[in-house]
Amino acid sequence: MKTYFPNLHRTWVYALLTLCLLCGPTLSSAAAAAPGDEDLNFWQALEHTHYIAEGSRGPVVYLFMDPNCPYCHELFSWLQNPVSAGQMRLRLILVGYLIPGNSAAKAASILAAKDPLRALKANEDGFRVRDGRPEGAAPLADASTLAKMRPILERNYRFLQGKQSLLPGSAPEGSATVPFLVYREKGAVHYVVGLPNNAQWKALTGSR
DSSP states (O other), X not given: OOOSSOOOOHHHHHHHHHTHHHHOOSSOEEEEEEOSHHHHHHHHHHTTSOOEEXXXXXXXXXXXXXXXXXXHHHHHHHHHHHHHTTSOEEEEEEOOOSSTTTHHHHHHHHHHSSSHHHHXXXXXXXXXXXXXXXXXXXXXXXXXXXXXXXXXXXXXHHHHHHHHTTSTTSSOTTOOXXXXXXXEETTXXXXXXXXXXXXXXXXXXXXX
8 A cells, every 4th residue: 555655765674674573564554443432531541641742733643652663763754744834743652662671761761851852853863773673862761760760661551552452453462563643533533553554644634
């Protein structure tokens, strides 16, 4: 399926393939929408998560992401234009599980920063493939900072894992996939696992 995301550099393609089992779908996505109470309750619960806010106009969109996830990096980069144009308010919910001993420490350092949004953008600006492995540029948090932020990261992961376990055709039981988008359209709550397709992208940005 054709998407709004351009072809990636060959190095990126190789790196993305190496993490396909961890990050979930490569350039495909799955979505579900329902006006039921369970979905609305989940949406309302997300308002009380420890998120990083970006943008001041437009509808709210939640994005679960890991600092070392190449798909999250790609999606975050492409969401910057609609955020800057006032087409959405992005709320970024960090998890840290893709690279053991690394992802959580980077996510903790971002959350603990004086300006978490600036720290997250620095992570994405410096995103690189090192020794064949995609990695964000955030520093690793020290042990005390990681211990302080771990409950937040674990709670965020439970939100992600709990919802995806209820979506047909998404992550296997007991696991979770990033990126994971949650947004509302016409009163219904929608979910996108992986990268959005054209129709989902238009719904996200209000560009139908």
